[in-house]
């Protein structure tokens with residue numbers, strides 16, 4: 001007799017409840033099936049199929065070239081490898097900025113075609129209307145303020161945001177507006193830790209920090225950064241928990257050497 005273990009999916013209700021109970025929320029980016037399988041068994045609460053895939057997987061210089069088709073392709077793979085974590089599809093540049101209707105339609109594609117449970121989009125008060133319309137369509141929305149990489153050219157680079165009283169006040173207001181618009185949680189990227197603490201205390205929805213200090217309700221990192229799989233640059237807020245690229249290089253060098261010397265394949269890896 002086989003006993004099947006029932007795995008319960010992390011929901012928006014669970015995420016909200018974790019904030020109430022003071023239980024920290026873990027989130028990592030994911031872009032493919034094998035990484036999703038490994039990370040799901042490690043107990044990560046939320047997988048973000050981030051548009052950062054443009055940089056760390058597809059090799060672009062920014063997230064701007066990433067398309068809806070790229071995002072859906074990778075979100076489908078992550079969903080196939082995930083049973084427990086909530087999967088969030090990141091809405092790419094120009095998929096929600098041109099009109100509210102287009103934003104709602106594209107958000108729906110993440111759930112209908114790819115199997116995600118929620119979407120994320122970047123921006124403050126200027127995306128409040130599209131946030132509220134997507135949420136009204138029954139699609140949970142994670143907001144994202146502070147450093148919003150899709151606006152890198154407007155921001156003048158990848159810099160800490162919310163420095164100074166006026167900028168801090170504006171970010172706090174944006175967070176409250178997005179909560180009011182129906183976002184179920186909000187990413188705070190590259191903001192001073194004191195401000196992140198203040199925003200976290202002011203909101204009922206959970207904050208997920210990246211470069212925003214320890215007082216957020218949860219943390220997110222780009223998985224390629226924390227595993228040492230992306231070497232072009234490492235932001236200050238990234239802690240490397242492994243150096244996987246070193247292992248890849250070592251294994252591949254060994255394979256090349258064994259093929260060249262004729263020691264691979266040996267009899268154990270051949271058919272007799």
Ligand code: KIV
Pocket residue numbers: 029048049050051052053090144187189210220221222
């Ligand atoms: O695209 C992404 O990976 C993100 C996270 C950095 C929050 O937006």
